[in-house]
């Protein structure tokens with residue numbers, strides 16, 4: 001059973017959010033990738049398995065949890081609050097087209113935090129009003145991981161931190177080469193997907209990016 005106050009503390013302290021995305025990782029490599037990301041130093045990890053059935057997501061989440069628990073990294077389930085509730089992950093994440101925060105929270109119960117994707121200042125403010133526990137904000141750059149989304153650039157990052165007091169994770173095309181301009185634009189927390197999952201040495205890539213974050 002996750003403990004919400006401990007998870008929220010981890011969330012506030014978190015700077016680097018990794019995602020095990022089944023678009024890049026074969027199911028049989030999920031546990032190995034989970035360990036590499038967590039040992040490399042991600043502060044939070046999400047399971048994102050677009051198109052998988054709830055039973056498949058549940059099975060993958062159950063295989064990740066012993067590793068994330070051992071390494072003290074909160075696990076977030078994308079899109080499937082009912083799976084988050086069943087496996088007892090620390091968090092669940094919903095998109096703009098998914099369940100509302102309230103509906104997700106009603107499914108997961110009081111001990112699991114709820115994050116929401118936002119793609120504009122208006123959506124970020126609305127997610128705070130909806131009482132999300134954190135938001136994603138992006139995509140900053142065009143990205144093959146979410147190809148249908150128009151990049152929002154870096155110009156609203158400072159403003160979103162003025163308007164929204166939740167932890168804000170900037171996402172979309174984040175990599176080591178772009179880290180300094182993203183941080184200079186006001187980001188404090190970032191999500192990295194393909195730059196980690198496609199790296200030849202995942203642990204080393206995570207460590208390098210983490211070392212750049214304040």
Ligand code: 3NM
Nearest residue numbers: 117138139143145172173193194
């Ligand atoms: N959500 P990469 S961008 C999963 O803007 C996701 O909400 C986004 O992957 C959003 O690090 C994105 O490979 C993809 O660009 C991030």
